[in-house]
Amino acid sequence: MKGTPEILVYGYGNPGRQDDALGVLLAESIEPWARENQLHHIHTECNYQLNIEDAHKISFFDIVIFADASKENIDGYSYTVLEPSAKTDFTMHAVSPAFILSLCNQIYNKYPLAFLLHIKGFDWQFMQKMTSGATKNLNDALCFLKEILLKNNNFKVCA
Amino acid sequence: MGQKITIEPVTRVEGHGKVTIHLDNEGNIEQTRLHIVEFRGFERFVQGRPYWEMPVLVQRLCGICPVSHHLAAAKALDVIVGAGTGESLTPTGEKMRRLMHYGQIFQSHTLHFFHLASPDLLFGIDADPLKRNVIHIAKVNRDLAVQAVMMRKYGQEVIQATAGKKIHGTGAIPGGINKHLTEEERDFLIKGDDYMNIDKMIEWSLAAVEFFKDFHKKNKEIIDGFVEFPSSYLSLVRKDGALDLYHGVLRAVDAQGKKILHDVDYQEYYKYIDEEVRSWSYMKFPYLKEIGKKTGWYTVGPLARMNTIDFIDTPLAQKEFEAFRAYNHGKPSHKPMHFHWARLIEILHSAEKIKSLLYDPDLMEGELVKKGNKQYEGVGLIEAPRGTLFHHYKIDDNDQIVMANLIVSTTNNNQPMNEAVKHVATKIMTGKKEITEGMMNAVEVAIRAYDPCLSCATHALGQMPLEISLYDHQNQLIDKKIKQ
Numbered sequence: 001m002k003g004t005p006e007i008l009v010y011g012y013g014n015p016g017r018q019d020d021a022l023g024v025l026l027a028e029s030i031e032p033w034a035r036e037n038q039l040h041h042i043h044t045e046c047n048y049q050l051n052i053e054d055a056h057k058i059s060f061f062d063i064v065i066f067a068d069a070s071k072e073n074i075d076g077y078s079y080t081v082l083e084p085s086a087k088t089d090f091t092m093h094a095v096s097p098a099f100i101l102s103l104c105n106q107i108y109n110k111y112p113l114a115f116l117l118h119i120k121g122f123d124w125q126f127m128q129k130m131t132s133g134a135t136k137n138l139n140d141a142l143c144f145l146k147e148i149l150l151k152n153n154n155f156k157v158c159a
Numbered sequence: 160m161g162q163k164i165t166i167e168p169v170t171r172v173e174g175h176g177k178v179t180i181h182l183d184n185e186g187n188i189e190q191t192r193l194h195i196v197e198f199r200g201f202e203r204f205v206q207g208r209p210y211w212e213m214p215v216l217v218q219r220l221c222g223i224c225p226v227s228h229h230l231a232a233a234k235a236l237d238v239i240v241g242a243g244t245g246e247s248l249t250p251t252g253e254k255m256r257r258l259m260h261y262g263q264i265f266q267s268h269t270l271h272f273f274h275l276a277s278p279d280l281l282f283g284i285d286a287d288p289l290k291r292n293v294i295h296i297a298k299v300n301r302d303l304a305v306q307a308v309m310m311r312k313y314g315q316e317v318i319q320a321t322a323g324k325k326i327h328g329t330g331a332i333p334g335g336i337n338k339h340l341t342e343e344e345r346d347f348l349i350k351g352d353d354y355m356n357i358d359k360m361i362e363w364s365l366a367a368v369e370f371f372k373d374f375h376k377k378n379k380e381i382i383d384g385f386v387e388f389p390s391s392y393l394s395l396v397r398k399d400g401a402l403d404l405y406h407g408v409l410r411a412v413d414a415q416g417k418k419i420l421h422d423v424d425y426q427e428y429y430k431y432i433d434e435e436v437r438s439w440s441y442m443k444f445p446y447l448k449e450i451g452k453k454t455g456w457y458t459v460g461p462l463a464r465m466n467t468i469d470f471i472d473t474p475l476a477q478k479e480f481e482a483f484r485a486y487n488h489g490k491p492s493h494k495p496m497h498f499h500w501a502r503l504i505e506i507l508h509s510a511e512k513i514k515s516l517l518y519d520p521d522l523m524e525g526e527l528v529k530k531g532n533k534q535y536e537g538v539g540l541i542e543a544p545r546g547t548l549f550h551h552y553k554i555d556d557n558d559q560i561v562m563a564n565l566i567v568s569t570t571n572n573n574q575p576m577n578e579a580v581k582h583v584a585t586k587i588m589t590g591k592k593e594i595t596e597g598m599m600n601a602v603e604v605a606i607r608a609y610d611p612c613l614s615c616a617t618h619a620l621g622q623m624p625l626e627i628s629l630y631d632h633q634n635q636l637i638d639k640k641i642k643q
Contacts, residue, residue: 015326016219024326047325048225052274052293053312086294094223099294106297107304126204126219 004041005062007149008112010054011046013069019121019134022069022141026119029142034149042149049094055103061112065145066097069134070118077141082114117141178580178602186590191581192439193573193606202563210236210554214331217550217565223612226263226318226328227543227568230256231550233331234406234539238426239554241531242334245406251525252335257405258516259321259330260541261509264404265360266314267544268461268502268509271610272367273307276499279604280374280381285597303370306363309354310506316355317513320344335528342523349517357514361475364507368479371503382496386582386605389414389493390575391447391456392463395542396422400469402480402508404542410467411447411457416491420447425540428549434566444573445566456574459546460609461501466491473515476508495579495608502610543568545610569611579605 011027013020027044034042045057050066058064066082084102095103097116105111119141122131130138181190201220208216213232218225233256234245242248248256278291281299289295297304315325320340322328330336350356375382393411397403409428411420420431434443435452446455457463465484471477483492483500492501516522539550546568553562583605587598 014219016216051270051311053308053315056308056312086289086292099292103294103297103304103308106294107301107308126201 005113006060007042007063007065008058008061009042009044009065009067009145009149010050010058011044011067012049014048015128016126018123018125018127019130020069020124021128021130022119022121022134022138023067023117025130025138026067026117026142026145029138030145030149033146037150039149050097050100051095052100052103054100055107058100058112058114059104059108059110064112064114065117066114067117067119067141067145068097069121071121072118074118074120076137077117077119077144079115079117079144082116084111117145178606180580180584180588180602182588188581188585188589191577191584193577193580202565205560205563207559209558210239210552210560211333211558213550213552213560214333215327215329218327220565220567224263224267224543224545225326226259226322227541227548228550229322229328230260230331230405231539231541231543231548232552233333234541235537235550235552236333237335237529237539238537239534239552240333241533242529243531244426247529248335249526249529250521251339251527252529253405254516254519254521255321255336255338255340256331258340258513258522259318259328260405261512261516262314262317262321264314264544265317265506265509265513266311268506269307269310269314271544272371272499272502272506273303273310275607275610276502277303279600279607280378280499284600284604285595288596288600291600305354306367310360310363313348313355313357313360316351317348320348332528334530335526337527339524339527340517340522345517345523348513357510357517361507361510361514364503364510365475368500368503368507371500372482375500382500383494385494385496385601386579386586387494388578388582390458390491390578391419391450392466392491393420393447393457393459393571394464394467394547395425395540396468397472398422402464402468402471402476402505404464404505404509406541409540409547412467412491414491414493416466416489419450425549426538428538428540429551432566434570440573442570442573443566445571446574457571458575459568459571460498461505461544461546462492462495462498463546464542465497465501465504471504471508473508473511475511476504479504479507495575495605498608498610545569545612546571567612569609572609572611576606576609576611579608 009027009030011023013023015021015024024046027046031044084105085098086102101111119137121134179192183189214229217228217232274293282290322330391413395407396410397407408422409425410422413419433448434445446452471480536553541548548568549566551564555561587601
């Protein structure tokens with residue numbers, strides 16, 4: 001990686017289903033923050049879910065941080081390194097971040113350093129208002145991510 | 160000893176469902192059922208909301224085909240705001256929506272063929288599940304995988320240019336559309352680099368049809384011999400009988416191709432179509448009233464459309480349609496694997512339509528919205544990628560929704576998918592004592608041909624592993640397999 005790495009924060013989920021919006025809201029919060037702080041190497045993307053065309057998208061970045069809501073039993077949020085994997089879930093109208101990395105590698109012979117920021121959610125009904133617990137987790141995850149983005153060296157530590 | 164075999168949930172279809180196959184004492188297929196846990200709460204959820212929210216709100220139903228719901232709802236509300244139905248909008252309003260819709264069909268069909276269907280064809284039904292995906296396609300045929308990725312991306316770009324954004328697009332509004340296509344957007348879609356241009360999309364769409372036809376020629380048993388059963392078919396058609404994925408009249412044909420629903424106005428769909436509730440499934444079973452519950456079921460989607468229409472109004476797709484019809488001797492095709500062929504013809508048609516629209520000046524200027532006198536009820540139908548999608552709303556004096564009825568494409572295909580499971584199970588599982596990976600996948604391949612969106616039908620969230628359970632005649636579990 002030479003110079004300042006090009007970073008993509010990619011949030012996905014359905015904002016119409018309460019806490020499933022967590023990933024999207026995180027990316028949407030990072031976008032103006034990066035602009036205000038003139039962090040021109042930080043880019044954002046949002047979608048309902050990941051799909052095969054994202055392999056092309058991420059091929060242009062050095063680092064990709066996928067942000068998603070999580071039902072898992074985690075403490076607020078978790079931040080882990082992603083490795084490529086060809087394993088598919090049964091719902092193949094959407095694919096996992098690891099699958100996207102693997103497809104990117106297969107097609108373009110490269111893939112970015114990637115992380116998964118999982119933010120714990122609690123409720124998934126048809127409404128746009130998030131639960132208070134998810135809102136707190138989102139704020140905590142945002143603080144964590146902003147700190148990391150301001151200190152690119154941390155990527156090396158995490159990786 | 161009777162046995163019940165459960166395949167749960169179905170892999171590589173959206174949402175979740177399970178298949179139960181009941182064997183009798185001799186190991187013959189006694190009964191098969193595709194169970195889908197349909198959640199109908201959405202129709203209640205929208206009640207009391209202002210009608211103009213619907214085109215955005217209904218997209219929450221599904222992350223797979225939000226554009227289809229967006230447009231079907233907008234079409235229903237066109238009637239409510241007094242703008243009339245499809246052809247009554249302003250030229251800009253109608254054409255921008257059409258462009259959005261063809262983008263959706265293009266990307267959705269592309270995903271299904273390259274990512275879900277082609278691995279089964281290329282590597283075989285018995286192949287390792289880890290190989291039956293687009294990554295393995297990339298290993299053996301990189302160009303094909305690149306095409307899949309870039310065609311999907313192109314379709315998404317068309318959607319973004321017309322709907323305004325990828326999530327909860329706002330392009331279609333009651334009575335029309337809220338934006339023109341900009342010159343920059345148009346030029347990008349016509350002559351973008353890195354493959355992102357419409358001529359390359361048409362070239363690749365043609366190549367995909369040729370790929371399928373070549374495979375079909377060499378593997379007739381897989382495509383034609385997999386399973387076949389008679390069905391009626393239903394779709395919108397243009398008033399002159401042409402394929403029209405955005406607007407038209409309702410037509411149904413029987414298994415011989417004879418019209419049984421004669422190009423009727425879909426505003427009165429409820430006069431012709433009803434939904435049956437069965438005790439063992441949450442998902443309803445639509446049927447043609449005149450034929451009756453038992454035999455009035457019908458198939459929707461790409462294959463249905465190739466079986467109902469008279470012609471296609473774009474030259475390249477028309478040529479392929481003629482070949483399709485000739486192969487089936489001018490009669491409806493009853494082979495679910497022909498869904499793939501039909502889907503590819505529609506990819507080509509959509510690409511041709513997109514090109515035609517991109518050169519149409521109406522998209523860049525002209526009135527966006529048409530207004531009229533308020534109505535209290537409206538129906539919007541669209542040919543979604545997976546088939547005919549119904550949205551029906553009633554409002555009160557306060558402009559609030561008081562009734563909503565949605566019949567999604569996958570619900571329309573409920574009985575056909577059950578029939579497909581029954582025929583495949585009878586063919587490959589009769590007399591068998593164990594369920595192999597190949598057998599399991601054969602059942603799934605049959606269901607996948609319909610490209611069901613169980614997310615729409617069930618509004619499911621989350622993921623589950625594949626679970627296979629084997630029960631004896633007393634419903635005692637005697638075997639269980641889980642595919643993570």
